[in-house]
Amino acid sequence: MPQEASAILSNLGRYFSLSDDDRSLLLELEKDRHSMAGKSALWQAGDKVDKLYVIQSGWAYTYRDKFDGQRHIIDVLLPGDIIGLRDLTFATHKTSARMLTRGMVSIFSHKCIVDIIDGSTALTLALLASIARQEAMLNERMLMAIHHSARSRIMHFIIETHIRLNKLNPTDLHQFYLPLTQAMLGEVLGLTIVHINRTLASLERDGILIKHRHHIEILDEQRLIVEAEFDSDYLSDEMDGLKEYLKLTKA
Amino acid sequence: MPQEASAILSNLGRYFSLSDDDRSLLLELEKDRHSMAGKSALWQAGDKVDKLYVIQSGWAYTYRDKFDGQRHIIDVLLPGDIIGLRDLTFATHKTSARMLTRGMVSIFSHKCIVDIIDGSTALTLALLASIARQEAMLNERMLMAIHHSARSRIMHFIIETHIRLNKLNPTDLHQFYLPLTQAMLGEVLGLTIVHINRTLASLERDGILIKHRHHIEILDEQRLIVEAEFDSDYLSDEMDGLKEYLKLTKA
DNA sequence: CGTACCTTTGACGGCTGTCAAAGGAAGTGG
C-alpha cells in the first residue's frame, strides 16, 4: 500500500517524520474501513465514548443540538482528520457527529489509542499536535465570532477551509469544492441563514467571491485576505521545540 | 510533603488514581517554584515555546492582543491548572500569559513533558484529560457567546468559575472570591465594559447576584442556574472508558 | 411532475457597541 493512501499517516506525519514502526502502528488502525452515506451518523450525544474515526475520504462534522432546535456545528472535518479526540477522555459524548458528504471512514477502538500512547512517544506527540491544531481552529473561530462582523467571519472560514484543502491536495483558490449549504455555514459561524445569504450576496456584489451550490469561486483574492484579517499562524505545522526533545529521547 | 501541597497532583490525580512512580514524576516537576507579582507576564505572543507553568497559588490568564488595542482573554487559570499545554506543539506562542493576582508558579521545560509521555501512559492520559477539560470550557464559552445574551453569558461564567473553585476547596456559593474587574469580565466574554456594567446592574436589580469589587454574592441560586441554562456535563472528571484500558495495559 | 430542500428578499425590532463624561475607590508621595 503506498503511503499516500493512508489518510492518518499523512495527517500525523506532517509534524515530523515517523519511524517505520510508527507507520505500521498507524496502518493497523486503518484496516477497518467503512463506506458511509452522506448525512449518516457516526455517533450521537449521550453515547458512550469508545471509538475513534479517521476520515479517509469525504467530509464530516461534529455538532451540538440546542434545546430550541438550533444546531451548532463545532468542527468541519476533512480527509485525514481524526474525529473523536475531543471526547476521548470523557465517559459520554457531549457532541454528535455525522458525515457531511458520503465517504470512507476507518473506525477503531480507544484501546488502540492507549496502545499508541503506550508504544510510541513520537506518535503521541503527533496526536497532541493534531489535537492542538483542531483546538486552534476553534479558538480562532471564537475570536472571529466575538470580535468580527458576519462578513469577516464568512471570509475567514472560506480561507481557512481552502488552506486545509490545499494541504491535502493542491487546490485552486479561485474555484474549489465546498459542499456546505448556506444553512450549514450559518450553523458553523453562528449566524442565521438569512444573514448568511445577505452577506454572501454583498460579497458577490462587491466582486470578492461567489458561493455556488457546491463550490466557491474567488474573484478578488487580495481583498478577501485583507478584509478577513487572515493570519495563518494558527494553522502552522511547525513544532520545532518538541522535535528536538524527541531526538534526545530516541538517542 | 503532603500530597495536598501539590497542585498538579490534585489536578491530574482527579481523573484516576496514580501510581507512586507517577506521583514522584509529577513532584519532580514542581521543584522550581517562583513567586510572581500580580499582572506579571509569564510569556508574550511570539516567544519561542519551551516551558510549561503550573499554578500553585493565585490566578492567571492567557490572552491575545488585537490589532485595534483590544484584548481577548482566552482562559482564566486557577491553582493546579497547567498553562501552556495549548501551545506545547507549536514553535512560537500565539497567545500571551500573565498572572491575574500574585501567586506561586512552577516552571518546567518541555523536555519534562516528553519524559512524562515517554515514561507513563497513565500520566499521558491524565494530561490529555486535562487538555480536553480546558478545551471543553472554551467550547462551551463559544456556544454561549454565539447563541446567548450577555446576561446568560455572565451568569454562566460565574457558575462555571464557582464550580472550578469548589473543586479546589469547598467554596460557599453565596459569597466567593472573584478578582476580575468588569473590564476583564468583558474581555473574557467578548462584551464591552459598558454593557457588562449595565447587565450586572440589571442582575443586581433583579435580586440574582451582586458583583462586588473582589467577590461575588449570589442572591438567588435557583434563578441563576435556570437562566444561565447551565449544564455542568462539560466539567465532568469522569473518564470511565479509558480507565478500563489503562488497567488492561498495566496488567 | 411533485415534493423536499435550498436560496432569496422585505419589513421590523432589539441587543449590544460606540462615544462621552462623571463619580468612586485605592494607592502614592509629600
Place this chain on the structure above:
DNA sequence: CCACTTCCTTTGACAGCCGTCAAAGGTACG
C-alpha cells in the same frame, strides 16, 4: 494625614448589525 493620580465603575444618548417573521422563487431528486 491630605493632595494627586490612576484605575474602576456608572450613566446617558444614539446607531447599527444581526435576528425574527414571513413568503416566494429555484433546484434537485424520485
